[in-house]
Amino acid sequence: MPLLGCIADDFTGATDLAAMLVENGMRTVQLIGVPEAGQPLPEADALVIALKSRTAPVAEAVAASRAALVALRAAGCGQIFFKYCSTFDSTERGNIGPVADALLADLGAGFALACPAFPANGRSVYQGHLFVGSRLLNESGMENHPLTPMRDADLVRVLARQTSGEVGLVPYAVVERGAAAIRAAMAAQASEGKRYAIVDAVDERHLRAIGAAAADHKLITGGSGIAMGLPANFRSQGRLPERTDPAALGDVPGLAAILAGSCSQATLGQIARARETLPSFALDPLATPDAASLAGAALAWARDHLGARPVLITASAPPERVAALQARLGRDPMGRDQAGALIETALAEIAAGLRDLGVRRLVVAGGETSGAVVSRLGVRALRIGAPIDPGVPWTRAEGDGPDLLLALKSGNFGAPDFFTKAFAVVPEGKASV
Numbered sequence: 001m002p003l004l005g006c007i008a009d010d011f012t013g014a015t016d017l018a019a020m021l022v023e024n025g026m027r028t029v030q031l032i033g034v035p036e037a038g039q040p041l042p043e044a045d046a047l048v049i050a051l052k053s054r055t056a057p058v059a060e061a062v063a064a065s066r067a068a069l070v071a072l073r074a075a076g077c078g079q080i081f082f083k084y085c086s087t088f089d090s091t092e093r094g095n096i097g098p099v100a101d102a103l104l105a106d107l108g109a110g111f112a113l114a115c116p117a118f119p120a121n122g123r124s125v126y127q128g129h130l131f132v133g134s135r136l137l138n139e140s141g142m143e144n145h146p147l148t149p150m151r152d153a154d155l156v157r158v159l160a161r162q163t164s165g166e167v168g169l170v171p172y173a174v175v176e177r178g179a180a181a182i183r184a185a186m187a188a189q190a191s192e193g194k195r196y197a198i199v200d201a202v203d204e205r206h207l208r209a210i211g212a213a214a215a216d217h218k219l220i221t222g223g224s225g226i227a228m229g230l231p232a233n234f235r236s237q238g239r240l241p242e243r244t245d246p247a248a249l250g251d252v253p254g255l256a257a258i259l260a261g262s263c264s265q266a267t268l269g270q271i272a273r274a275r276e277t278l279p280s281f282a283l284d285p286l287a288t289p290d291a292a293s294l295a296g297a298a299l300a301w302a303r304d305h306l307g308a309r310p311v312l313i314t315a316s317a318p319p320e321r322v323a324a325l326q327a328r329l330g331r332d333p334m335g336r337d338q339a340g341a342l343i344e345t346a347l348a349e350i351a352a353g354l355r356d357l358g359v360r361r362l363v364v365a366g367g368e369t370s371g372a373v374v375s376r377l378g379v380r381a382l383r384i385g386a387p388i389d390p391g392v393p394w395t396r397a398e399g400d401g402p403d404l405l406l407a408l409k410s411g412n413f414g415a416p417d418f419f420t421k422a423f424a425v426v427p428e429g430k431a432s433v
């Protein structure tokens with residue numbers, strides 16, 4: 001039965017959190033959206049439900065998070081973790097405060113800590129102020145974010161604007177004294193009527209101490225950093241065995257392919273690098289702006305080239321070609337970019353076709369592209385394996401359908417050699433081809 005149930009406000013954040021839990025000894029499965037009632041859930045120590053609630057309207061984010069909570073409690077999770085971005089991405093009205101308020105109420109709890117710190121990634125909290133590297137949050141570039149501009153680094157103030165509850169602080173001087181001091185300070189904040197306390201952390205030791213101090217909290221809120229201290233609680237309670245390989249995904253023999261739909265600089269560089277050694281095929285949507293034809297051409301090529309080496313199929317293009325296709329196809333009546341939709345459909349079809357051709361290890365580049373692919377493949381749950389690069393683990397699709405290893409990469413993630421490295425580090429029992 002799972003011990004920890006997590007609700008993440010976006011997909012890549014969910015993966016990041018899941019990878020952190022695996023690294024710290026919990027077998028973890030990421031669920032894509034709220035599971036349906038009665039949907040069998042895979043065996044795991046932790047479940048992470050990935051929502052798309054970060055910038056959704058408040059009521060929608062609250063409703064989805066509450067539904068996720070119901071599913072996690074039904075699965076047996078005794079402790080709930082609400083994961084948001086390590087830059088506390090939210091609007092003036094929410095959604096961090098309203099979602100946390102609703103979860104606390106549903107859990108019958110009166111207090112939760114809030115800590116987005118992740119020092120290894122340059123996110124630290126001092127006197128309640130969030131720093132990105134050496135800059136305050138509101139001078140880090142995040143003040144210009146198109147959806148969630150962060151113009152105040154004082155998280156006590158930011159969270160207070162999003163909740164009717166009072167927000168306190170457990171400052172650095174207390175955190176530095178360790179778990180017992182933090183536990184006492186949080187208890188004092190709760191008894192003073194505070195609903196939340198921002199907890200300072202500038203170092204991994206602090207995150208682990210905060211995790212230990214929150215062992216008996218029903219709800220913990222934070223970035224993925226704070227989750228690193230939680231598995232140890234379950235081990236010391238005797239509820240989590242020492243896992244020799246929590247990242248094990250088992251043997252998945254089959255062919256290998258890479259699908260790229262991201263047009264980010266990082267992905268364009270990774271494609272250029274992989275083309276030096278792998279057979280590759282580029283879709284030509286300007287010549288053939290039709291998803292079925294694009295997919296048909298790519299799959300015909302793949303049939304002849306799938307084999308010992310992974311094949312690379314790309315839609316990715318530099319900005320001027322993206323702009324040309326966008327100008328040609330325009331927007332639908334709902335205002336959606338038709339070029340993006342066309343290519344997402346084509347790549348999702350190609351993914352399904354590749355699976356039919358025997359591909360069992362698939363790397364997908366692009367956040368939206370990954371969403372379209374997993375949806376087309378009907379994948380609802382991913383077991384999280386070892387990381388290829390930070391934030392991008394191999395995963396195994398759980399549920400019906402053939403065994404499939406997936407690495408889903410948001411555009412900007414990964415080192416220049418990501419695509420070839422992915423197949424060099426493919427999990428234990430190397431897939432045979």
Ligand code: ADP
Nearest residue numbers: 262315317322340343344366367368369410411
């Ligand atoms: P990222 O993670 O880099 O943001 P996404 O997959 O989320 O990548 O977004 C990339 C978008 O660009 C997708 O909607 C994809 O369909 C679209 N796209 C890919 N190639 C092209 C192209 N050649 N022209 C126009 N749009 C494209």
